[in-house]
Amino acid sequence: MSDAQALRLALVPGEPAGIGPELCVRLAQRPRDYHLTVFGAATTLRDAAAKLDLPLTLTASPGAAPRPGELALIEIPNAVQSLPGTPDPRNAAAVIEALTRAADGCLRGDFDGLVTGPVHKAVINEGGIAYTGTTELLAAQAGREVVMMLANDIVRVALATTHLPLRAVPDAISIDGLQRVLRILHRSMHADFGIPDPVIAVLGLNPHAGEAGHLGHEEIEVIEPTLAALRDEGMQLIGPLPADTAFLPGKLRGFDAVLAMYHDQGLPVLKYSGFEQAVNITLGLPYPRVAVDHGTALDLAGKGIADPSSLFAAVETCARMVVSRRARLGTD
Template sequence: MTRPLPLAVTLGDPAGVGPELVAEIRSRSEELGLPPFVVVGDGAQGFTPGAPDRASAQFARQSLEQALAMVLDGECRGVVTGPVSKSGIAAIDAGFVGQTEFCADACGVERDAAVMMLAGPSLRTVPMTVHCSLSEVPSRLSHDLIVHRTRIVARAMHTDFGIANPRIAIAGLNPHAGEDGRMGREEIDIIAPAIVTLRAEGIDATGPHPADTLFAPHKRSTYDVAIAMYHDQALVPLKTLDFDEGVNVTLGLPIVRTSPDHGTAFDIAGKGIARPDAMIAAIRMAGEIAARRAALA
């Protein structure tokens, strides 16, 4: 049997917890049964844990760029990105928004088509809007945005997670999903019509659901993925339920990309107390997705 290509794993910002997590995982990879991977940016000596600077940000950006090139050139079958400081890289690259957008640009994919999913043992959730202020969310939401990004989610649930007919629960924006317009009309004017369009295409989308009950245990068993309207509506329940095993997966790309769903943790870097669970989960999930895509090819 041909051994599969390795994954490319970046360290992220070398002043954060990425290097120590990857070092621990690499030493235990056989014990953990992880897919083969190579470390990109494996020369992070000289950086001080907990003390990020321009050099560490540059290292993180270059490592990400190199890892993506290795995947796009066919040397690796997916990329797992370590945590970076968005503000740190933005200080040296004004166009940098986040690793998701950077990956989309490298792949020649429109940024709206690169969809961030947070996946853990208890929940999968997708924020419809991501890195913007809460005050901007209503103006960013549209019928076309919800339909476009939910189509990508539905397709990826099949190709990447092996669910042929995924059940997709779509949250409302306002308290109590707007209460028939008494607390806002986004559900009536934007979200519900988008759901009608999706259902007409054969996608099993339901809602708009009140977000305050959507993530309760008895509700989570009724869907395969939840679509939230903004960043914290999606990430708060995921990090509450699966903080140590949450994985950030970028859907809609021609390549596989995952990342641990935690930050650089500069405050604990170098102290030997950072848990590797989320990075382990990200490497394992990238291998599983790559294998499913290969089987469908």
């Protein structure tokens, strides 16, 4: 890949007291043909490198040929010194600033994609910042409707609803809402994954997908009319399918993505099938955004034993999405 074509990825470590900084240091050791700029505190990254006994060179801008152990840094200082395993709410503002400044860079075109490490929602809220999640933060910043999708090498699972109590899920599923989600998912399968005519499996809400109305009416009244209308637009939609059999390997091979109606309907299967390599993707943003699919792991922070596989997968996924978007722009 030539320097003119090199991908420019922004990287946010997340909670400074968690495993994010040390995962970024491990990522820096890997050979790469993309430019990587981290938004965070130099002291936190250097401390993580020292604990791992790994080399780390922080530069003002990415080199034309990045060397192992080297990261470009945009400094976002913490308010107080960060101690592994002990998050401090006073650093919440720095965590949010790193996310918003990196995303601003993507919106301006300075970067092609964004990779984010794990954040601690409770600590951010304790720091006086109303925060429901990075997906929601980035969607509001970009002024876009988005869809959360988690993926590994086995399955891609998008969510019709995200972090809701179960009793609120049926009321949150509507024809208009499902149409918006499926259109975003369908466009992303084309633009971000290079699949021109994706096959999307849609799960029912109720056991046995409602069993013809005997176990609930959401399939008949909401899901089936939605799928019928979008099939008329040319989408390949399969369902509504019973969730307990939709993930059988033989069936999954025929799907490019699965839309689950709620968080714990689809994600336990994905995480069981390959948690270490799973990533969290925000569909619908003007730029690719991929996050690790794990938390801050405060109990592991500073011990040098955290598995970096999800961050490695997140960067590789983000890079592939950028390449796919570039290819689509070149052919549209």
